[in-house]
Amino acid sequence: MTYQPQASHFVNGQYVDDADGDKIEVIYPHTGEVIATLHAATPAIIDAALDSANAAQKAWAALSGTERGRVLRRAADLMRDRNRELSELETMNTGKPLSETLIADPASGADALEYFGGLAGTLTGEHIPVAGGDFVYTRREALGVCVGIGAWNYPIQIASWKAAPALACGNALVFKPSEVTPLTALKLAEIFKEAGAPDGLFNVVQGAGPVGGALVTDPRVDKVSLTGSVPTGRKVYAAAADGIRHVTMELGGKSPIVVFDDAHLDNAVAAAINGNFYSTGQICSNGTRVFVQDGLYDKFVARVAERMADAKIGDPMNEATTIGPMVSARQRDIVENYIRIGQNEGARLVKGGKVIEGNGFYIEPTLFADVTDEMTIAREEIFGPVMSVLRFSDEDEAIRRANATEFGLAAGVFTADLTRAHRVAAAFEAGTCYINAYNLTPVEAPFGGMKVSGVGRENSKAAIEHYSQLKTVYVGMNDVEAPF
Numbered sequence: 001m002t003y004q005p006q007a008s009h010f011v012n013g014q015y016v017d018d019a020d021g022d023k024i025e026v027i028y029p030h031t032g033e034v035i036a037t038l039h040a041a042t043p044a045i046i047d048a049a050l051d052s053a054n055a056a057q058k059a060w061a062a063l064s065g066t067e068r069g070r071v072l073r074r075a076a077d078l079m080r081d082r083n084r085e086l087s088e089l090e091t092m093n094t095g096k097p098l099s100e101t102l103i104a105d106p107a108s109g110a111d112a113l114e115y116f117g118g119l120a121g122t123l124t125g126e127h128i129p130v131a132g133g134d135f136v137y138t139r140r141e142a143l144g145v146c147v148g149i150g151a152w153n154y155p156i157q158i159a160s161w162k163a164a165p166a167l168a169c170g171n172a173l174v175f176k177p178s179e180v181t182p183l184t185a186l187k188l189a190e191i192f193k194e195a196g197a198p199d200g201l202f203n204v205v206q207g208a209g210p211v212g213g214a215l216v217t218d219p220r221v222d223k224v225s226l227t228g229s230v231p232t233g234r235k236v237y238a239a240a241a242d243g244i245r246h247v248t249m250e251l252g253g254k255s256p257i258v259v260f261d262d263a264h265l266d267n268a269v270a271a272a273i274n275g276n277f278y279s280t281g282q283i284c285s286n287g288t289r290v291f292v293q294d295g296l297y298d299k300f301v302a303r304v305a306e307r308m309a310d311a312k313i314g315d316p317m318n319e320a321t322t323i324g325p326m327v328s329a330r331q332r333d334i335v336e337n338y339i340r341i342g343q344n345e346g347a348r349l350v351k352g353g354k355v356i357e358g359n360g361f362y363i364e365p366t367l368f369a370d371v372t373d374e375m376t377i378a379r380e381e382i383f384g385p386v387m388s389v390l391r392f393s394d395e396d397e398a399i400r401r402a403n404a405t406e407f408g409l410a411a412g413v414f415t416a417d418l419t420r421a422h423r424v425a426a427a428f429e430a431g432t433c434y435i436n437a438y439n440l441t442p443v444e445a446p447f448g449g450m451k452v453s454g455v456g457r458e459n460s461k462a463a464i465e466h467y468s469q470l471k472t473v474y475v476g477m478n479d480v481e482a483p484f
């Protein structure tokens with residue numbers, strides 16, 4: 001089975017390659033087979049991408065917002081028309097079950113293109129009256145050339161979540177997918193071209209850290225938006241600082257879900273299952289520390305274990321499958337190691353915990369109970385299907401422990417007590433909080449992290465602030481006076 005694209009990169013409206021670039025092998029996680037071989041971008045490819053983005057951006061920004069929005073909305077339609085093809089490719093690329101990609105990945109990308117396409121025509125400055133009849137107006141202007149750098153867990157969604165607001169605001173984008181999952185961003189580039197985007201407006205260049213590093217420090221670049229881990233975030237943020245570039249950082253998490261005694265048991269259990277095992281646990285906002293109050297604790301653990309027995313692990317192309325392989329052998333090994341550490345540190349392994357032998361990168365969804373705050377599995381982001389359940393007694397304790405982390409991406413609370421729900425949500429130190437729900441990310445709502453989990457927001461009107469800048473124009477309506 002192969003999925004070899006026409007070439008590695010999409011620059012200035014066409015596929016291009018340069019065989020001098022380091023080889024990137026794309027692996028189907030279900031079988032371990034190489035399905036495509038690409039090259040990392042050489043300096044010449046990076047240069048061409050940035051030059052073409054620079055050249056395309058000014059004319060694009062000069063269009064009306066409505067005209068720009070039309071291109072984005074056409075792209076959204078094309079993406080929906082190709083949902084199955086794109087979902088299959090995303091499944092080949094990531095190993096995520098088709099039952100997920102068919103409803104979640106290109107669909108979420110299309111939502112972003114449609115939403116920001118609609119918003120493009122509404123972007124304006126404001127008129128501000130000041131003393132003596134003078135006035136000020138503001139112009140909302142594009143930043144220029146943006147660079148997007150993606151993680152491997154939601155490749156087409158991440159590319160779309162960055163491209164949609166960037167292009168709506170009149171910017172051009174050079175996107176570098178994760179070297180692990182380079183394929184679907186190229187399809188997005190084809191879609192933009194077909195939808196009428198000018199050549200050079202959206203470019204895809206492949207490569208690992210060094211290519212990302214070269215993009216982030218290039219003087220032609222005005223903004224960098226990264227989705228990735230905290231260590232990479234620190235490097236990219238620091239590199240962008242040299243040029244005082246704008247940044248959006250969507251980084252990792254170790255998010256809490258707090259379940260009180262009065263919670264609806266099955267809703268809380270279902271949310272914890274989704275928030276730990278969807279995408280085989282490879283989701284930044286997963287609620288991997290599940291705090292459950294004394295009175296419900298045993299029932300909760302038993303019910304999660306019971307429902308886990310219904311997980312269908314296997315071929316991700318089979319639409320009945322609900323748990324696919326990990327994205328890579330490396331990620332599977334990382335998760336296996338954390339499971340071992342959890343056992344060594346005294347967490348109670350209730351279910352799962354084993355690598356599934358074979359060529360694919362499978363590991364069982366895993367449930368740990370009696371986890372304590374000091375354990376490594378309760379402190380570090382695992383990025384795999386490992387749920388840790390921790391016991392708590394009262395609300396203050398739950399909030400204190402939920403917040404006792406450097407991360408602050410998401411947090412959830414399950415309770416039937418209305419005032420407590422809002423009190424706890426207000427007390428969470430996290431950018432995206434949920435009451436009696438978890439891990440839903442509609443495009444209309446801001447998404448992003450507090451503390452080390454990030455800077456800036458994606459989705460919603462809030463993203464516009466991060467892809468545009470205000471210019472203030474003061475208009476004098478009176479004679480200019482001077483002291484001499």
Ligand SMILES: NC(=O)C1=CN([C@@H]2O[C@H](COP(=O)(O)OP(=O)(O)OC[C@H]3O[C@@H](n4cnc5c(N)ncnc54)[C@H](O)[C@@H]3O)[C@@H](O)[C@H]2O)C=CC1
Pocket residue numbers: 149150151152153154176177178179207208209210211212213216227228229230231232233235236249250251252253283284285381383409449453454
């Ligand atoms: N907050 C959010 O929205 C999300 C965050 N993530 C986070 O992403 C991580 C998993 O994804 P990975 O791909 O393993 O993350 P990673 O941090 O290893 O890589 C992310 C991207 O950065 C690039 N990169 C690496 N070093 C770089 C450098 N020095 N300069 C520029 N670019 C560089 C990589 O090639 C890749 O494209 C997890 O920590 C997860 O929590 C994942 C999805 C969503």
